Amino acid sequence: METNYEKQATDFLEKTGCTMEITFKENRKYFPNDKETRDIYDIEIVRGSRKWKFEFGNSVANSQYYQDINHTERKYTLNGGCLSGNYSINNMDKYKSYVKLMPGKAPSAYSVLACLTKYDPGSFEDFCNVFGYDNDSKTADRVYAAVKEEWLNVCRIWNDQEVKELSEIQ
Secondary structure, three states: OOOOOHHHHHHHHHHOOOOEEEEEEEOOOOOOOOOOOOEEEEEEEEEOOOEEEEEOOOOHOOEEEEOOOOOOOOOOOOEEEEEEOOEEOOOHHOOOOOOEEEEEOOHHHHHHHHHOOOOOOOOHOOOOOHHHOOOOOHHHHHHHHHHHHHHHHHHHHHOOOHOOOOOOOO
C-alpha cells in the first residue's frame, strides 16, 4: 500500500520528468561506523540527457537477514549479528539448518529522495558548525566533500523551485 509521502515522491518524479532505477548491488558495511552489514543499491536518476548514478545504503532493518526458524522475532544480519540484541552467531554457515535467509526490502523512491541533500552545505566551516564536526577532521572533510558533490548533482537534475518542492515532500 502506497503511503501519502511515497505518492508525493512518485508524483514529484513524474512531474519533473525523472525516472529512478533502484538495483540491488550487494550486502556489506556502508557507513564508516557500521557495525552490521546492510543492502547496498545502485540508484540512477535520469531526466532527459542528465543522469546521476550513486550508491544508497539501505536501512539495516530493511536489508536481507537470517531468521531463526524456531524464533521468528529474532533476526540476524548476514554477518551473524542480532538485530534485537548485543549478541551474534559466529559462522552462520554452521547454523544454515536452523536459520533461513529472508529477502530485504528495496528502498522506495521516497526513501531515496528523503535522504538527498536539499540545501547548499555552504563553506566547510559552516558545515562543521551546523553538523557538529571538528573542522580539523579528515572524516569531516570527506563527509563535506560527499555532501557538496551530492548537492551539485541535485542542482544539476532539478531547478531551485523543484528542489524546494522536493524538500517539502513529507
